[in-house]
Structure formats: C-alpha cells, structure tokens
Amino acid sequence: MTTQTGQPGGAATGRATLKDVAHRAGVSVPTVSRVIAGNYPVASATRRRVEKALRELDYVANTHARALRGHGAQTVAFVLKDVRGPSFAEVAHGIEEEASRRGRLCLVCVSGGDPARELEAVHLMRQQGAEAVILIGSVRDDEPYRRQMSAIARSLHQSGSRLVLCGRPAPGDSVPATVVEYDNEGGAHAITSRLLAAGHRRVLFFGGDAELTTSAERLAGYRRALSDFGVPFDAALVEKVPFDRGEAYLSMRARLHRDRDFTGVFALTDAVAAGALRALAEAGLSVPRDVSLVGFDDVPPATDLRPQLTTVHVPYEEMGRTAVRLALDRRGDGPGVPEQHVLLGTHVVVRESVAPPPKAD
Template sequence: MTAQSDEAGRVVRGRATLKDVAHRAGVSVPTVSRVIAGNYPVATATRRRVEKALRELDYVANTHARALRGHGARTVAFVLNDVRGPSFAQVAHGIEEEASRRGRLCLVCVSGGDPGRELDAVHAMRQQGAEAVILIGGVKDDEPYRRQMSAIAQSLDQSGSRLVLCGRPSLGESVPATVVQYDNEEGAYAITGRLLAAGHRRVLLFGGDAALTTTAQRIAGYRRALKDFGAAFDDSLIEKAAFDRGKAYVAMRERLGRARDFTAVFALTDAVAAGALRALTEAGLAVPEDVSLVGFDDVPPAEDLRPRLTTVHVPYEEMGRAAVRLALDRREGTTTGAEQRIVLGTHVVVRDSVARPPTVG
C-alpha cells in the first residue's frame, strides 16, 4: 500500500474511503455518495470539488463489484485490439478457459488499437472490481507509455487487482505487474534462418509497423539471422503493411508493381502471408517454386493455404491461461514479489512453402 497526504497534511494509507474523499472536498459523506451515484441534485461547485477529490485520491467506487462478489460472480477482464484477429482470439480462449476453471467470469473490451480507449477500458474494469486486468498485444514502448502503465499497475495493486501484460515487455521489476511473453525475436531468427539455410539471400520482411514492440522484436530476429548467415541487411527489403489480410494483399501488389528484387518473403503474421500469397499468385508467381513464403503465429489460415504455410508456432492459448493463472495465484498468496514474468517458447512448423531459390543450383 502507498501513502497519500490530504490538504491538511494528514496521511491517507491504502485504499481511499468515502470519508477520505469527504474530508478532502470539505463536504459530508452523504454528499460524496450522491455525487458518485449521480441520482440526486448537487450544486455544481460542490460536485466539482468532490470529483477533484475522487481523482486526487484515486477512489474506486466499487459498490457494483461488492454486489457481484456477494453473489459469487468474481471476474477477470481483458482488453485486446481486435476480436477478429486469430491470435487475439486464441489468447482470449485461453483466458476464458482458465478463468472458467477457476470459477471466474470474463469481462471483455476492444480498444481498436487506440491507447485512449484502452486506458478508459482499464479504468472501467477497475471500477467493476475485476481481480485481474489483462492487456493483450504489442504497443509503442515509449516513456509516456511506461509512466502511464506503471501508474495503472500501482493503482490496480492498491485496489486489490492485478495488471497483466500479455505479449508486452516488462515495465521493470519494481512495478507490480504480471508479464507473460513469448520468445518473439528468437522465433523470427529461426524462421529467417530457415530461408537463409535454403539458399535465399534476398528476403523481404513484409508487414507490421517498426514502432510497435511485436514488429520491432521480429525485425531484430530477422537482422540477427542475416548477420549470422553472412547475408547483407538491405533496408529496401523492409516493407511496411498492416496486420490485415486485405491490406497486405494490396501492399504486396504495389511492391510487385515496383520490382521483384527478392526470392523469399517473411510475412510477420499468417494473415499477412495469406494476403501476400494471393498477390504473388495473381502476378503469375508460384510458391515456393518462384518465391518462398513463411509466416508467424501458426493460426488459421496457415494449414488451409495452398501450399501449406511454413510458420512460427506461438502458444497463444497457453499465454492466456498463464495470464489468469499467475495473476490469481498471486492474489491468493501462492506467489509473491512485485513483478511476475514468464517467457514461453516458440518453434518453426515446417510445411510446404519453402524451397531453394531458382538461381541456386
């Protein structure tokens, strides 16, 4: 628990109470209750003082949460970018499976990749009394993000909840958060190495935004493999494209319209690979005879594509299960310490989409 000082210099420890808020605002406890409930007229100036005190003391109005717990409905919450993404869906399934096994219900929010919406969702989940709030997917890991997430982790911890970063980097050992990662860079290294071992030296890295942690880690693995295999890095072989099948198709068509200066494509997700495959086929190129193609994730449509896609398997469902398990175990006293962190392994799944380049005898 942390300590906060009120305007009179007195220390308020731990979770703020209605009485703490009333003292800070200079009003009665019933007045604070009326402002929170919003069902009784309160003078504008008074309401503003109370709302200011609520913010300053980080007060959680958890009447609804207590009511839920009184009926035995305990919850975990998760926030993801897009429910339609196969990798997000698999993580969500793992969360739901483990939450159900532990007797919890799931609350779900979709951010659409908007940091503001994600933040609003976290605050809403906290107000609902969720025992864990799980954030899924890559982010722009800059200083403002780290400050904001560290504050959220502290706030959730003080309210008896837990922040879980799923597929995101650690905020540091002193931050009370659970981190569930997978070996992203090593997976990219291994899949790039497979193409290089087959004789390819011009490998197009296709998809993603280098500002996002997920993409940046895969680029790092790609570059490390090039170095270890003695292949030169060429910045022109990095082609940005959204993690979306349709947009990847358009981006590959445009790339082929400029030049085909590569013999292999490392698509940063399987959905991106599917879009690339369509564009390559329409351009009269055969995979893998003319161009080799690999993906990342090992989710549908990896096995449904023709040829079947060689890709990197990520244990997304296990990530979801681990996120719930670790957060609840800590809450129940099974584990201790500020940060919990695990890294799950990845591996290459070899199928039919890689061959030696045509120029290699």
Template sequence: MTNPASDGQDAARRATLSEVAERAGVSLATASRALAGTYPVAEKTKARVVEAATDLGYARGRRAGDAERRFPTVAVVAHDIRQEFLVEIVSGIEQVAAGAGHFCLVGSTGYSAETELAMLDNLVGDPAIEGVVVAGGAYDTPAYRAGMAAMARRFADRGLPLVFCGRPGLDDDSPITVVDYDRAGGAASAVGHLLSRGHRRIAFLRGPRGFSTSEGRAAGHDAALASFGVPVDERLVKTGERSRATGYQRTRELLAEEAGMTAIFAENDYMAAGCLAALREAGLSVPGDVSVIGYDDLDVSQETWPPLTTVHLPFDELGRAAARLVLAPAEPGSGRETAVFGTHLVIRESVRSLW
C-alpha cells in the same frame, strides 16, 4: 469547525492496500488475498492483515461484501477480438477462469491507447473484477507508458492483478505481471531457416512502426541477417497494416519494383496469405520461384496452397498462464512476475533450398 468523524472518513479513503500490506508485514498479493477471502491464507496472517486494515481505516469499497461479489470476473482487454490469435488467448483465459468459478468479460479497444486506459479506469473500480489481462501488442509511445504506469499503480493499490499477455512490460518498476513470448527469437528462426537454405535476397513484410509486436519481430529479422553477414536492404522491407490486404499489396509492389527476392518473410500468417495470392496472380510458383514463410501458425497457414511454413506460438497456453496469474497473483521477488514462452518453426511446403 472540523468534524472528527469526517476526518476519519477522509483518512479511510486515503489508506491504500500497499499501506495495509506494509503495516501487516506481508506482500501486496498476500494482503489482497487475505482481505478478499477467496484464496487460502494462514489464519494468523489473515488476522494480522485484517487488524492492519482496521487500524488504518482501509476501505476495500464495494469489493468488501460477498453479496456484491456474486459473479467474480476476469476481464480481458484486447485491441481486436476478431483476430484468431486473440480468440485463442481468450479461450485459454476462459478455460482457467471457468474452472475457478469465474466469468470472463472481454472488451476491444480498436488499437486505441486512450480507449484501453478508459476501459481499465472503469474496471479498476468494478466490484466484480478480480483482475485484468491486457492481451496483444501496443503502440509504444511516451503517453502510453505514462498512462499505463499510473494505471498499474492504481490496480496495485486496490490489490487487483494487472497482467500483460503477449505484450512486453514497461521496463520499469511498474507492478505489472507479464506473460510474453520470444517474438524476436521466433522471427530469427524463420529468417535463419531461409538463410540456411541459401536465400540472401529476402523480402520482409512487416507491421507498423512503433507497434511492439512488429518491432520485436523486426529485431529478430535483423539479428538473423546479421548472424549470416547479410546487411539489411531497406528496399526489401515493406511496412503496413498486419493484414492479408497489406501482404497482397506490398508483394505486388515488390514485384513491380523487380526487387529480385528469392524468399519473403511475412510478419504474420495473414500477410503471408496475401503474399501467396499476389505471387500466384503474377504466375509465380511457391516455392519454385519464391519461398514464403509466415509467423503465428494460425489456421490459415494450413489452408493456403502450398501449406505455409511458419512460426508456432502457443496462444492458448499464454492465455491460461495469464489467467492463473490473475487468480493466484505472483509474489514480488518470486520470479513469477515475468514468464516468457518459446516458439518453434513448423516446416511445411512453402520453402525450398537453393543449394
């Protein structure tokens, strides 16, 4: 015999925040704010949302009790928090979170998509979590896209913001807010700077194939060459990890192969620093013999000799923007679901003109 009370409990477990929002005639973000009680919502709107939640038997779970939400937290999931640019992003997130009375929880995935999804799976059910920022690039595979799209829907159903920071969206209707930067535009400006100074044999030290950051910067490199009518010479393209050691080793390979480059564009400043070391070890001067340009404008770019010309990225601003979108989620159709920051070139002493 069926227990009516049991049936009601099953229905309550099945009700989602999306259904509550639809019943109340409000957006998902407004429904979330009204039920959370931590953001200003018009009293009539709040009453309508609460009535809809009651009618549907919506159970917010452990998040419903203020006593159990004494330490509201913004979580950050990143692939390697030892990286300087991720430290800057997290710092920006912490500034905004602290200003709103929130803690900041940070976890590293070691570039593993499986670990990333496992972390998100734990966070989506944590009563203290107000939202999650996923920071840094990703390996773009079908498994990653499918897993992340499903995870995004779970976050949306619970009314939790999921924000990508420094990572492109999934190019579908997944409910993910994106705070990104023009990675291709930054690379195009770097390579264009070299081309405008007469360089045509430009070597490219790039990161792993399939990694979103590396693919975006490679697209900018290719576009800049095309705009000057210079074909991509694959013999000048060296791929590897985004590290100083890789920059050093790949530059040694270029020199051993007598590639004849007059300039080198490194995907990031770490690779550029390794490149400078290899050139110096080979007895070559920068920029006298070979010009070098980097990307990111990390501290190391000002500590090398010569100081490195590079592309500046406002990492802390990206972090602050991501945190603000966790604390005040974007309304669908508001135009705030995607924010793209620009970059600019910082001219120092590592590039010379051939004219």
C-alpha cells in the same frame, strides 16, 4: 484502522472509502455522496475539494460492482484490439478456459486499437471489480506508454486488482504488473535462418510497423539472422504492411509491379502470408518453386493454405492461461508465488512453403 492512504476507515486492500475522501476533503460523508451522485446542490468550492480528494485517492464508486463482490461473482477482464484476429482469439480461449476452471467469469472488451478506448475499458473493468485486467496488442514502447501503464497498474493494485500485459513490454521494474511475453525476436531469427539456410540471400521482410513492439522485435530477429549468415541488411527489403490479409495482398501486388528483387518472403503474420500468397499466385509465381514464403503465429490459415505454410508457432493459448494463473495466484488464489515476468518459447513448424531459390538463367 487506517488504509494504505494513511486515512482512517479503509479496507485492508487499500481501497479508498467514502470516509477517506471525506477526511481528505474536510467534509462530511453525506457531502461526498452528494458530489458523487450529482443530484443535490453542493457549493462550488466544496465540490472542487471533494473532486480533488476523489482523484488523489483514486476512489472507485460503483454500487453494482460492490453488489457483485458481495454475491461472490468474480471476474477476469480481457481488453484486445480486434476479436477477429486469430492470435487474439487463441489468447482469449486460453484466458476463458483458465478463468472458467477457477470459477471466474471472463469479460471481453474491444478497443479497436484506440489507446483512449483501451483506457476507458480498463477504468470500467476496475469499477466492475475485475480481479485481473489483461491487455494484449503491440504498442509503442515509449515514455508516455510506460507512464500510462505504470499509472494503470498502480490504480488496479490499489483497488485489489492486477494488470497483466500479454506480449507487451514491462513498464518498469517497480510497477505492480504481471508480464507474459513470448520469444518474438528468437522466433523471427529462427524463421529467417530457415530461409537463409535454404540458400536465399534476398529475403523480403513483409508486414508490420517497426515503431510497434511486435514488428520491432521481429525485425531485430531478422537482422540478427542476416548478420549470422553474413548477409548485409538492405532497407529496401523491408516493406511496411498492416497486419491484415487484404492490405497484405494489395501491398504485395504493388511490390511485384515495381520489381521482384527477392526470392524469399518473411511475412510477419500468417494472415499477411495468406495475402502475399494470393498476390504471388495472381502474378504467375509458384510457392515455393519461384518464391519461398514463411509466416509467424501458426494459426489458421497456416495449415489451410496451399502449399501449407512454414511458420513460427506461438503458444497463444498458453499465454492466456498463464496470464490468468499468474494474476490470480499472486493474489493468494493458489499455491506458491509465481514469477512476475514470464517469457514463453516459440519454435519453427516446417511445412511445404520453403525451397532453395531458383537458379539464375
């Protein structure tokens, strides 16, 4: 019997075995075991051949993971930037619900936004035999990102797992990954249009980093709405702000000290909107009488703010459930063959934070 690597002795999934590595390196199976364990002398040249074969075959050695699989413990892994983010929490809840419904355990890893830590978490989850590894969070959609995601996807696929990207771009058409996105640009276009339809012509784009995919897509929607309403784009009305309530407060306070050259604010998240609202209130400005304010996400604090926030609803829980469903169903754990790439819709939720701009004195 041969594996997908073309070597004898492997499993039908394509997961490399000790025999595969031994055959590739031209040594015995016990020698491979000694190199992996690192507790027995092995000649340097032999060790290098074995280590090269391990890398080439992408061999996973994890006794604990094999024991877990033998006892039927099945897991889904979720790697995110920060567990405190409301949108991430909503996705995590959807993942956990769907995983639990299908009899899986849900493992959560936090990367802190560090790509190296994210990669370490992926490798760990692969070693633990997770059926799916779900990544979420904005990225720079460049060639290094696509190469890394392609390598991760193929490595997981070879081990019988599945890479799922939530709210991230697909690394390529031929890459064995599942992508679940939401209509970021469409939501930004709709919420900006809400302000423009109310009469605002100076709308501050507040939050995010245009080099990252989430912010870039929302900026594209904002600019498209301006174009549709015949309003020229003004780069001076784009304020780069981290997706953090405290940072948003400080940035809006600094902006107001310089100049209030806007009548409306499109905050890129509800948390950013909350920070902006605090700074506006401290400056003696009323929302929406003096300044209209909108957000994006429709998670707390959208309904806790006063006034309640007009914002874009993102189906984060559904995104989490969809991620698990697609990953597992593609592996034969359910009826039918789902799509590899899903785009979920967004919509504006109208509340109390938008009004026509104040009339000039």
